Amino acid sequence: MKHVELREVRKNFGSFEVVKGISLEIERGEILSLLGPSGCGKTTTLNMIAGFLPLDAGSIEMNGRVVHHIPPHRRNIGMVFQNYALFPHLSIFENVAFGVRMRKQPREEVSRRVQEALAMVRLEAARDRYPNQLSGGQQQRVALARAIVIQPEVLLLDEPLSNLDAKLRQEMRSEIVEIQKKIGITTIFVTHDQEEALAISDRIAVMNQGVVEQVGTPRDIYEHPRTAFVAEFIGETNSFEGDAVIDGNRLGVSLVPGLSVLAPRGEFANGSRVKVLVRPERICLSPPGDGAGEGRGAGRSGSTNLLPGMIERVVYLGSITRYHVRVGERTVVAAIPNRTQGWTVEPGSSVTLWWQVEDSLVAPARGEG
Numbered sequence: 602m603k604h605v606e607l608r609e610v611r612k613n614f615g616s617f618e619v620v621k622g623i624s625l626e627i628e629r630g631e632i633l634s635l636l637g638p639s640g641c642g643k644t645t646t647l648n649m650i651a652g653f654l655p656l657d658a659g660s661i662e663m664n665g666r667v668v669h670h671i672p673p674h675r676r677n678i679g680m681v682f683q684n685y686a687l688f689p690h691l692s693i694f695e696n697v698a699f700g701v702r703m704r705k706q707p708r709e710e711v712s713r714r715v716q717e718a719l720a721m722v723r724l725e726a727a728r729d730r731y732p733n734q735l736s737g738g739q740q741q742r743v744a745l746a747r748a749i750v751i752q753p754e755v756l757l758l759d760e761p762l763s764n765l766d767a768k769l770r771q772e773m774r775s776e777i778v779e780i781q782k783k784i785g786i787t788t789i790f791v792t793h794d795q796e797e798a799l800a801i802s803d804r805i806a807v808m809n810q811g812v813v814e815q816v817g818t819p820r821d822i823y824e825h826p827r828t829a830f831v832a833e834f835i836g837e838t839n840s841f842e843g844d845a846v847i848d849g850n851r852l853g854v855s856l857v858p859g860l861s862v863l864a865p866r867g868e869f870a871n872g873s874r875v876k877v878l879v880r881p882e883r884i885c886l887s888p889p890g891d892g893a894g895e896g897r898g899a900g901r902s903g904s905t906n907l908l909p910g911m912i913e914r915v916v917y918l919g920s921i922t923r924y925h926v927r928v929g930e931r932t933v934v935a936a937i938p939n940r941t942q943g944w945t946v947e948p949g950s951s952v953t954l955w956w957q958v959e960d961s962l963v964a965p966a967r968g969e970g
């Protein structure tokens with residue numbers, strides 16, 4: 602059931618259009634991430650939901666009620682910022698208690714709720730310490746406790762993990778999801794880190810230059826990106842741009858004369874400018890002429906893309922090896938799990954790259970579609 606709804610929300614700073622008519626529905630109890638590169642308007646959008654910034658156009662509703670004219674403290678929203686924003690002169694207990702005291706609760710109720718929130722983030726033992734006596738991860742957990750203690754309807758998190766080191770960030774991801782699911786709070790999470798968004802979100806809204814390009818589950822966004830921007834921003838992708846040549850239910854883009862990369866046709870018309878995209882982990886390597894790819898149906902009319910190439914670089918990464926392969930004028934990256942390969946591939950080796958046509962994605966090149 603939808604809980605928060607943005608309709609055609611716009612925001613300009615002077616003549617700079619930062620948010621260009623965003624519409625978005627956030628379901629009750631889900632974690633939705635706003636994901637996009639720096640400057641695409643994520644924080645501005647979050648600040649409008651929180652009530653820190655007025656809208657230039659559009660509307661924001663919670664529970665079907667228009668809220669965008671209501672001041673922040675009356676929206677029943679909890680917020681966590683990147684820089685924790687704790688009060689340095691107050692103990693952890695008092696930091697967390699602050700919002701409950703503002704709501705004029707009896708002393709025992711304040712104490713009970715603060716205890717509960719600190720237990721939730723596993724910091725009961727730190728209640729009498731001060732923020733500068735805690736690690737970054739602990740401070741961010743206090744900030745989370747402070748946001749949830751007021752029992753908000755919606756939790757907004759603005760890059761809450763970006764000041765933490767990589768390992769702590771991973772731990773905090775799981776912790777946030779666990780707490781969020783336990784209390785079932787509708788959560789909007791801003792991040793520019795695609796791995797973080799994939800790891801924590803029920804759904805992701807991918808933003809680019811003030812618009813939402815796609816909304817979907819992590820799997821949906823990764824496996825069925827609707828635009829080249831989404832495919833290239835989430836994960837890694839090899840991209841082949843060209844004019845579509847339609848042949849039945851296939852679409853081809855010419856690489857060099859006589860050699861095309863094939864994809865399912867989708868909705869594209871002959872001649873439209875497209876990008877055929879393939880993830881590195883979908884590509885296989887074989888010695889030339891061993892029939893591996895060919896056996897699965899070779900050629901332009903088959904179900905497999907086959908490209909002759911030459912290994913440029915081999916990067917061993919433990920669980921996988923990344924192969925940079927020269928194909929015509931370009932480099933294609935294949936990521937292969939490190940199982941026994943049976944033949945050595947070194948820079949200078951000739952190889953055949955192959956992958957199923959169905960594993961190619963196709964998206965309009967920028968400015969098209």
Ligand code: ATP
Binds near residue numbers: 614640641642643
């Ligand atoms: P980041 O991850 O870097 O915070 P973001 O996607 O959250 O990026 P916003 O903070 O929403 O982006 O900013 C979007 C654009 O609006 C940026 O170009 C920023 O410089 C500009 N901007 C943000 N706030 C203001 C302001 N108060 N006045 C003028 N321009 C602003």
